[in-house]
Amino acid sequence: MADETIGVVGAGIVGLAAAREIALRRPGTRVVVLEKEHEVAVHQTGHNSGVVHAGIYYAPGSMKADLCVRGVSLLREYCRERGVPYEEIGKLVVAVREDELGRMNSLYERARNNHVPDLRKISKEEIRELEPNAGGVAALHSPRTAITDYPAIARAFAKDVTASGGEVRLGFPVTSLTDVPNGIEVASGRERVRVDRLILCAGLQSDAVAKLAQGGPEPRIIPFRGEYMLLKPEKTDLVRGLIYPVPDPRYPFLGVHFTPRVDGSVEVGPNAVLALAREGYTRTRVSPKDLLGLAAYPGTWRMAARHWRTGIREYRGSFSRRAFMTDAALYVPGVGVQDVVRGGAGVRAQALDRDGTLVDDFRIHRNGRITAVRNAPSPAATASMAIAEHIVHAVFEDASATRHP
Structure with a gap:
């Protein structure tokens, strides 16, 4: 019998990294990962650009800075051990x-x-x-900045969990969390899983799942869609490494940049437009429920009042390929509209405070038996293994290690 059962909600790279860390570092502990989708790494991890960030952007002493730098070394070694692509293209x-x-x-x-x-x-x-x-x-x-394949890493993490005796249960959307004697009952419809402690790594749904756990209502998750262009195959040799703008410190986004991928393609983007659904990967995907939630939150309107000019500019690029490429051409002047095709898109789970502030740092809160990752945007994939160490320390060893930026 297991000494203890730990549940992890969310099979993105952060949730799987946390589950793996527990399975490897806590012998005798059973780990159960609960994921609403029917495969791992469907959302933010599966739409990641693949960049392994070196730690350039983050405020010294912040969780992002500390965990990114630590995460790079862990990730590099893991990729080498598992044969996952890891290319330091600069x-x-x-x-x-x-x-x-x-x-x-x-x-x-x-x-x-x-x-x-x-x-x-x-x-x-x-x-x-x-x-x-x-x-x-x-x-x-x-x-030393690198590129990798984050979905492949997430799949490898999932294999590590199951190889250690844990379980990754797919098709399990969490509908309720209930305190029971010495534990928590996690429900998905009529299915029930009892755990001793629970870690929430729900990404785009992190505030909704935290609400089920009677967590605080803030920060709220605001979905920002990032859309990409792709250089045509005959134009990919125009770019050798990663080319980024100097970011605007007012925003947690890095601006349109050029990103070679491990498959040989080159992405241009992303922009950052407010999505009309939490999983709004296209302009036509609209969720009335999600829109009502956005409209009812005071922070949304305060953010809009502060940043509406930037929002209009980003939407212009979303609808006009020419406008999108105007910014990109500043960095690679030889690239124009004729050299790209529309690529994919991702949705970033951006936490927003009630005062309209876009939360920059990671936020990880512990409340009794439940530890909730409330904000884990980029560089969370880079830092995933270090975030996992931090979570395990906070859950098992020192509640004071959980920091509240």
Whole structure:
């Protein structure tokens, strides 16, 4: 008999990493992963661009910074052990105007504080040596930034869980959570699973599942759709590595960039538009229930009042391929509308506070027997194994380790 049964809601990369960490580090503990879809890594993990972030962007001392840097080393080693692609193709963060140099320099200092390896400032001429087709007046070069296959990693995590005696139960949408003596009963319709403790890693549904656990109503999840273009196959040699803009510090999004994939394709994007459904991967996917939830939340209107100009610009790119590529052409001037086709899209589970603030850092809350991941956007995939370590420590060893940014 197992000493204890731990439930994990959500079979994305963070939930599976947490389940794997428990299965490997807590012998005698039974782990059950509960997932509403019929396969793992369907949502954010399955729509990830595949970038392994080096830790350039995140505030020093934040959970994102600490767990991203730790997560890179864990992920690199795991990919090598399992034969999952892991390619250090490098990244340029490019300033295309002189007035961006101040922000670029601030980003450099932040990255140095985060111990990003081998990062350096480079000139216009050095940009051209690395990326002959790129624009820009200066850049940061991160040669250790990599790309990988996150759905493959998630599937490998799931195999690790089952190999350790755990279970990944698919087709189990959680409909209720009930306290029972010394545990929690997790229900999906008439199905019941009793666990001693529960970890919630529900991604796009994280606030809804936390509500079932009598968790606080905030932060709320706001779904932002990120849409991509794809370079035509004959144009992929225009880009060698990752090419990113200097980000606007007011937003937790990184802007339209060029991303080579491990399959040889090159994505351009994403934009960031408010989706009309939590799982709104297309413009035509609309959920009246999700829209009513957005409209009823004061933070939505406060966010809209603060950022409506940016929202209009992002929607313009969503409907016009020419407008979308106008921004992209600043970074690779030789690429135009004729060189791309529409690609896929992902939906980011972005947490929003009541005051309209887009939550930047990870948020992981513990309340008794339940630990809830309330905000885990990018770089959560990069940091997934480090997030798993943090969760296991918080659940089993020290409740004070759970931080509330």
